[in-house]
Amino acid sequence: MSISSSPDVRSGRLNANEYAQRFADATPRMTQAQAMLEAERCLYCYDAPCTTACPTSIDVPSFIKRIADGNLRGSARTILESNPLGGMCARVCPTENLCEQVCVRNTQEGQPVAIGRLQRHAVDALMESAQPQLFTRAASTGKKVAVVGAGPAGLACAHTLARLGHDVVVFDARPKAGGLNEYGLASYKTPDNFAQREVQWLLDIGGIEIRSGWKLERAEQLDTLRTSHDALFLGMGLSTTHLLGVPGETLGGVQDAVDFIATLRQTEDLSTLPIGRRVVVIGGGMTAVDAAVQSRLLGAENVHMVYRRGPETLSASTAEQEWAQTNGVTLHHWLAPVEILGHHSNSGHVGAVRFARQALVDGKLVPTGETEVLEADMVLKAIGQQLGNPLLAQAGLKLEGGRIATDAAGLTNLKNVWAGGDCRAGGLDLTVEAVEHGKQSARAIHAYITAPSLSSRT
Numbered sequence: 001m002s003i004s005s006s007p008d009v010r011s012g013r014l015n016a017n018e019y020a021q022r023f024a025d026a027t028p029r030m031t032q033a034q035a036m037l038e039a040e041r042c043l044y045c046y047d048a049p050c051t052t053a054c055p056t057s058i059d060v061p062s063f064i065k066r067i068a069d070g071n072l073r074g075s076a077r078t079i080l081e082s083n084p085l086g087g088m089c090a091r092v093c094p095t096e097n098l099c100e101q102v103c104v105r106n107t108q109e110g111q112p113v114a115i116g117r118l119q120r121h122a123v124d125a126l127m128e129s130a131q132p133q134l135f136t137r138a139a140s141t142g143k144k145v146a147v148v149g150a151g152p153a154g155l156a157c158a159h160t161l162a163r164l165g166h167d168v169v170v171f172d173a174r175p176k177a178g179g180l181n182e183y184g185l186a187s188y189k190t191p192d193n194f195a196q197r198e199v200q201w202l203l204d205i206g207g208i209e210i211r212s213g214w215k216l217e218r219a220e221q222l223d224t225l226r227t228s229h230d231a232l233f234l235g236m237g238l239s240t241t242h243l244l245g246v247p248g249e250t251l252g253g254v255q256d257a258v259d260f261i262a263t264l265r266q267t268e269d270l271s272t273l274p275i276g277r278r279v280v281v282i283g284g285g286m287t288a289v290d291a292a293v294q295s296r297l298l299g300a301e302n303v304h305m306v307y308r309r310g311p312e313t314l315s316a317s318t319a320e321q322e323w324a325q326t327n328g329v330t331l332h333h334w335l336a337p338v339e340i341l342g343h344h345s346n347s348g349h350v351g352a353v354r355f356a357r358q359a360l361v362d363g364k365l366v367p368t369g370e371t372e373v374l375e376a377d378m379v380l381k382a383i384g385q386q387l388g389n390p391l392l393a394q395a396g397l398k399l400e401g402g403r404i405a406t407d408a409a410g411l412t413n414l415k416n417v418w419a420g421g422d423c424r425a426g427g428l429d430l431t432v433e434a435v436e437h438g439k440q441s442a443r444a445i446h447a448y449i450t451a452p453s454l455s456s457r458t
Contacts, residue, residue, distance in 0.1 A: 013299025151179020153421030
């Protein structure tokens with residue numbers, strides 16, 4: 001096939017004001033009056049379904065009642081007691097699929113209470129107050145816990161343990177703590193450096209040390225952490241992106257969507273960030289939506305998000321899909337990539353992607369024989385991630401489906417080692433669930449290291 005125009009990847013597609021406007025907060029904060037009116041819609045249900053639906057079990061009616069009473073500090077305490085990363089979760093949690101979906105106002109009237117926005121209202125008010133720290137540490141226990149990974153699971157685990165009086169050292173490969181909250185979410189979801197402000201609030205409890213630049217490169221490193229600490233929590237997330245496994249995947253202009261998002265999040269001047277005029281994003285999850293929408297916001301003229309199955313199986317929520325379409329992203333379904341084509345004038349750079357149309361036959365995806373070609377100056381791969389570190393198995397950890405197998409509290413098959421977040425088998429890959437994993441494991445670790453006799457443990 002002959003590609004009609006030259007690869008067009010460049011920076012500075014917009015003026016400075018346009019970048020600022022496009023990457024401003026996607027969900028403006030509620031005013032005090034709006035929050036009060038919305039809070040009064042809550043029925044304050046006994047045995048509330050919204051609390052049950054929250055992975056961190058936030059007492060939703062209680063925090064909303066405090067907003068209605070004008071007690072924002074008390075509301076924030078209710079939230080952060082259950083979810084120490086409640087500010088970020090209020091911004092990125094798919095509330096429409098969790099608490100708001102089961103809200104009685106939704107089931108009866110089709111209009112749920114805006115739980116996520118109310119949660120943000122309360123937590124933001126606390127963070128901006130003169131005394132944002134609500135909690136104090138218990139007396140020092142003299143116990144020391146190592147945490148690998150400074151993402152939501154690791155930070156929640158560290159904060160919970162620090163409150164209980166333990167000393168925690170968090171090891172992370174990145175320069176900044178926060179994990180996906182810092183490097184993996186769209187900028188318009190977390191403007192004004194909120195991820196780092198939340199990290200600082202967590203660290204202000206005391207007793208937590210962050211050691212950046214630490215990479216797991218030898219199985220012996222885990223053994224050292226186990227022997228030099230009373231317990232070890234693994235919350236390193238997923239580090240490796242799945243390959244498409246098609247010809248042309250190594251062409252210039254083809255990159256992982258998670259790397260694209262991370263680069264964007266760490267770029268202060270967005271006018272310096274190159275973007276293609278035509279962008280194809282392959283995948284159907286939140287990462288795909290974030291990459292596609294931000295491509296459009298950077299000035300890409302045509303952005304296509306392509307998924308191999310039907311719309312009902314997209315992992316991106318309905319709200320995320322609508323957000324993509326609102327921002328000019330074209331969604332395609334039932335198309336699987338079979339080849340990435342080089343440009344006719346620059347064979348080392350992508351020029352288009354050939355897809356095979358798919359159909360579901362007896363529960364299996366099969367090609368129909370039809371193909372479709374989408375021209376592209378950039379291709380972003382967002383087809384999921386995996387743990388991808390053979391050192392974990394070498395260290396003796398049991399894996400399930402490429403992730404770490406644990407019990408309900410996060411305990412692995414190794415003595416004094418817990419795991420949580422995306423690296424833990426059987427999860428939902430949600431920030432809010434990672435926080436709950438960190439909390440669960442922290443409580444189990446506390447019980448373990450404060451038991452009368454550790455020597456009896458096996």
